[in-house]
Amino acid sequence: MNAGYRAKLHYDYVILVLQGGGALGAYQAGVFEGMAEAGYLPDWIIGVSMGAINGAIIAGNPPKLRVERLRAFWDCVSSGVSLAPPPLFHALHQKFTNASATLGSVVGVPGFFVPRLPPPAFMPDGAPGALSVYDTDPLRATLRRLVDFKLIKRRKVRLSVGAVNVRTGRSTYFDNLQTRIGPEHVLASGALPPAFAPIEIDGEHYWDGGIVSNTPLWYAVDRSPAVNVLIVQVDLFSPEGELPQNLDQVMERHKDIMYSSKARLDTGHVRQARLRRALRRLLQKLPLRLRADPDVKTLEADTRGHIDIVHLINRRCGYAGSSKDYEFSRATVKELWTAGLDDARRVVAHPRKLIRTTLAENVRVYDLMRASRRKLMEAA
Numbered sequence: 001m002n003a004g005y006r007a008k009l010h011y012d013y014v015i016l017v018l019q020g021g022g023a024l025g026a027y028q029a030g031v032f033e034g035m036a037e038a039g040y041l042p043d044w045i046i047g048v049s050m051g052a053i054n055g056a057i058i059a060g061n062p063p064k065l066r067v068e069r070l071r072a073f074w075d076c077v078s079s080g081v082s083l084a085p086p087p088l089f090h091a092l093h094q095k096f097t098n099a100s101a102t103l104g105s106v107v108g109v110p111g112f113f114v115p116r117l118p119p120p121a122f123m124p125d126g127a128p129g130a131l132s133v134y135d136t137d138p139l140r141a142t143l144r145r146l147v148d149f150k151l152i153k154r155r156k157v158r159l160s161v162g163a164v165n166v167r168t169g170r171s172t173y174f175d176n177l178q179t180r181i182g183p184e185h186v187l188a189s190g191a192l193p194p195a196f197a198p199i200e201i202d203g204e205h206y207w208d209g210g211i212v213s214n215t216p217l218w219y220a221v222d223r224s225p226a227v228n229v230l231i232v233q234v235d236l237f238s239p240e241g242e243l244p245q246n247l248d249q250v251m252e253r254h255k256d257i258m259y260s261s262k263a264r265l266d267t268g269h270v271r272q273a274r275l276r277r278a279l280r281r282l283l284q285k286l287p288l289r290l291r292a293d294p295d296v297k298t299l300e301a302d303t304r305g306h307i308d309i310v311h312l313i314n315r316r317c318g319y320a321g322s323s324k325d326y327e328f329s330r331a332t333v334k335e336l337w338t339a340g341l342d343d344a345r346r347v348v349a350h351p352r353k354l355i356r357t358t359l360a361e362n363v364r365v366y367d368l369m370r371a372s373r374r375k376l377m378e379a380a
Contacts, residue, residue, distance in 0.1 A: 012227035013228070015045075015220045015231045017051075017215070017217050018046070019049075019210075023332065023336070026334075027236060027314040029054060029073075033344070042058070046162070060147035060152045061151070078332075078334075079328065096329070114137075120133060133194055152181050160173045162209030167205065170212075174188075184201055215233070217261065231309045238313050241253050249322075311366065
């Protein structure tokens, strides 16, 4: 972020938190383009699954190339015409997206995955080809082409990608502060079974981090520096929705609930924030002769600053259906990108219209999607 712009915003550190969600990740790319336009460049990116892929592309490129490389990735994995039937033609649009998703599941997605041949049913137990329906070697090649992993190693931007240890079931974050992140770590974060096989790293096998937690906000809060922090949380699944009316809507609603943010912060994190506030007040009561003590200074450093969380949620029209996370048509990707860019621009243009929730004295959440969208559009 431009230093002058950051001073104006009163933030010392910007964190971008990205959910998993397959094709819906194009929304995140649009949000990032809007952030970049306004100068909100992240110091730290935490991603799961598709969020890890987007995050690696951002962290693995210099600022001037990030949007370009994101667009190259989404152009690579999307195909077909860039125009879809108008949303007013609900049934026709639904058929278009269903056909696109079915085609991708049969023939694969360019630059991402291809069906295994022979199929896993014909492979012996324990063989790599027996553990998944698709092969993600095309994604490995795409990452090597679009991501400079040497740049990630230099830590100009901190990058953390979430995965799950298949053997222990524990959530794991590969962080470039401790780990030399390569394509295998990003692939592990997105290895959603049974579509994709687990990825072996240092003798352990890992699946998609979204199996345990699809929204790594807690990881950001727990490890954020004790300064004034802005967290931009970009969710691809909405926790709120209409009562399903058919089986496809049941499947879509189930997926939304399963992968959406269950809570912005759990009570444990809020309790920690309150304890830090109480500790800060206690330290201020100490006599001056104790305030210079090194241990006191360490505690004071850990209690300073506040966290603002801007929460953006992708909300698509009702024709999306249960296949929305693996529907990679060019028209849908373009629509999602535009929606993310539009939402980011509205946040920047009308910050006072966001709905604020105070979780603790130093933790506040700002929500665009709970605000009146019509009012925002009228103000634009």
